[in-house]
Amino acid sequence: MQISETRYAIDPPTAKTLDTDGLRKHFHVDGLFAAGEIKLVYSHYDRMIVGSAVPSGKTLTLDHDDATGTAGFLDRRELGILNIGEDADISVQSTIYRVAKGEVLYVGKGAGPVEMSGHGRFYLLSTPAHHAYPTKLITLKDARRVEMGSRETANERVIIQFLHPEVHETCQLLMGYTQFSAGSVWNTMPAHVHDRRMEAYLYYDLDADQRVFHFMGKPDETRHIVMANEEAVISPPWSIHSGAGTGSYTFCWAMAGDNVDFIDMDMVPMEALR
Numbered sequence: 001m002q003i004s005e006t007r008y009a010i011d012p013p014t015a016k017t018l019d020t021d022g023l024r025k026h027f028h029v030d031g032l033f034a035a036g037e038i039k040l041v042y043s044h045y046d047r048m049i050v051g052s053a054v055p056s057g058k059t060l061t062l063d064h065d066d067a068t069g070t071a072g073f074l075d076r077r078e079l080g081i082l083n084i085g086e087d088a089d090i091s092v093q094s095t096i097y098r099v100a101k102g103e104v105l106y107v108g109k110g111a112g113p114v115e116m117s118g119h120g121r122f123y124l125l126s127t128p129a130h131h132a133y134p135t136k137l138i139t140l141k142d143a144r145r146v147e148m149g150s151r152e153t154a155n156e157r158v159i160i161q162f163l164h165p166e167v168h169e170t171c172q173l174l175m176g177y178t179q180f181s182a183g184s185v186w187n188t189m190p191a192h193v194h195d196r197r198m199e200a201y202l203y204y205d206l207d208a209d210q211r212v213f214h215f216m217g218k219p220d221e222t223r224h225i226v227m228a229n230e231e232a233v234i235s236p237p238w239s240i241h242s243g244a245g246t247g248s249y250t251f252c253w254a255m256a257g258d259n260v261d262f263i264d265m266d267m268v269p270m271e272a273l274r
């Protein structure tokens with residue numbers, strides 16, 4: 001079953017009036033990774049769709065959703081799929097891709113139905129597309145690694161870039177995940193914004209009894225959202241997106257917008273944060 005939900009784009013003056021429930025209703029995404037289901041959340045920020053598919057040994061097909069107003073889901077969209085579960089198969093245009101945990105399958109515009117099977121836990125990200133780039137399995141070996149942070153500031157981590165112009169060209173979807181050195185728990189601090197691009201995070205590989213405090217908001221009007229394992233959060237283009245975990249975790253980041261320039265960020269000086 002495919003469940004679609006729409007999240008409208010909230011502006012900064014509205015965001016600052018929201019209480020905990022209001023913030024969660026607009027930005028926090030839970031209930032993903034339900035067994036036997038495809039779940040999709042349609043965000044009006046750059047029309048990114050964030051979702052999941054858990055075939056649970058059967059086959060789930062992503063083919064159509066009324067939300068896109070097209071016959072086929074991928075008629076005018078591209079798709080990135082990250083497997084956070086067991087190695088599993090995805091079939092696109094009669095080719096079967098064996099996707100291991102930590103690998104990303106890019107599916108280009110116009111590729112048709114996507115059949116997911118086995119015991120994968122697939123995280124789905126889709127954005128509008130204007131060109132058909134080839135469908136490709138991107139392995140850890142293909143991905144680009146950028147080391148950041150230090151032990152002293154508890155943010156020693158590696159940013160592993162899968163959908164990035166130097167790895168595999170896409171229309172607007174940029175995607176990868178960040179892993180930490182033992183004991184490092186802070187992501188994306190010093191914080192940044194990029195008003196040209198929105199971003200979505202999925203926190204995973206977090207123990208069930210641990211949480212990540214995810215920070216959002218304009219730099220001078222920050223809020224936090226408490227995140228459990230396998231929960232996602234939508235970051236508006238004007239918002240910081242940073243988090244600190246009470247335990248170890250990995251997170252998948254994905255962006256869409258005007259450019260595909262990963263390093264195009266406006267860094268926020270510490271003294272500007274409030």
Ligand SMILES: O=C[C@H](O)[C@@H](O)CC(=O)C(=O)O
Nearest residue numbers: 157159178187188189199253
């Ligand atoms: O714009 C880039 C994104 O916020 C993330 O890639 C940041 C990140 O993975 C990190 O600092 O760990």
Ligand SMILES: [Zn+2]
Nearest residue numbers: 192194199241
């Ligand atoms: Zn960012």
